[in-house]
Amino acid sequence: MLSQESRDFLANTGAYLTAKGISEKDIESFLEDAELHLTEGEKRGKSVEDIFGDSPKEYANQLVKEMQVDYKRNLGWLATAIMSILCYWTVPDLLFRKLNEPYTISLIGLIGYPVILVLMIVGGILFLRGASFQRSMLKKGLLLFGAVMLTYLPVLIMFFKDWHSFPFYEVPQLGRYLIGGVMLVITTIVNVRSLGWSGLF
Incomplete structure (x- = not known):
């Protein structure tokens, strides 16, 4: 032992x-x-x-x-993270909420979500690197706090969209079904290829 x-x-x-x-x-x-x-x-x-x-x-x-960097696996994980997060953010609104209304893409969401997506992925990687050999519980706690706070940034975008909505484009009802369905299919394929069937759960 x-x-x-x-x-x-x-x-x-x-x-x-x-x-x-x-x-x-x-x-x-x-x-x-x-x-x-x-x-x-x-x-x-x-x-x-x-x-x-x-x-x-x-x-x-x-x-x-x-050692050798596994670029193929890393790109697979990156694609999985991007598609899973985008699917989580957008598919519920596209396929299950206010179905009788057009889906509105706001300027704030169009700019904010990609920025937050990059921050979340980069922040997660930096957290793993920074916390791995960190002996100070205070510093490790601060790193964890920062990583967790990044996950709440999309909520701010949602509030800003409601308070200061600047419609950029409206997707008609048929379009929202097509976009939501395509995103689900692509996310499923990417997850299965990268993580196996366990990636769906």
């Missing part, structure tokens, strides 16, 4: 390498080797610092330079 320090090192390093886009095969290979080294080292009374150095983050950054 590994010590808590060793388990934390493996978990933090795995999360950091994942946030850096390293291939899953390289990450699993490293974690298996690292676990063996830690197990043998602890039997000899060695700590994580004795085995991997006094700066886990610097060690992880060195690993990043030596």
Whole structure:
């Protein structure tokens, strides 16, 4: 049984390498080797610092330079995140609410939602990288708070749309069904290709 320090090192390093886009095969290979080294080292009374150095983050950054970035998987995850978030934001309004009225695209929503989408994805990646080796609970808590607050930004856009609505384009009833249906189909295909059938749940 590994010590808590060793388990934390493996978990933090795995999360950091994942946030850096390293291939899953390289990450699993490293974690298996690292676990063996830690197990043998602890039997000899060695700590994580004795085995991997006094700066886990610097060690992880060195690993990043030596490992392969999985661009195909990263693009798949990015496409999954984008389509899932867009689907969550728009499909309920397109297919289930106020169906007898045209769907209005506001200027605030047209500009605000893409900006928030980028902030949420970038913020999530930065949170994983920043929190992985963060020992200060205060700093880790602040990072988590910042990441959570990003998820509430779409609510602000919804309020702004109601308070200061600047209609940009109106989608007719048939159009909203077509757009909503196409988005659902594309999101389903992207999720299944990237995450398997579990990506639908």
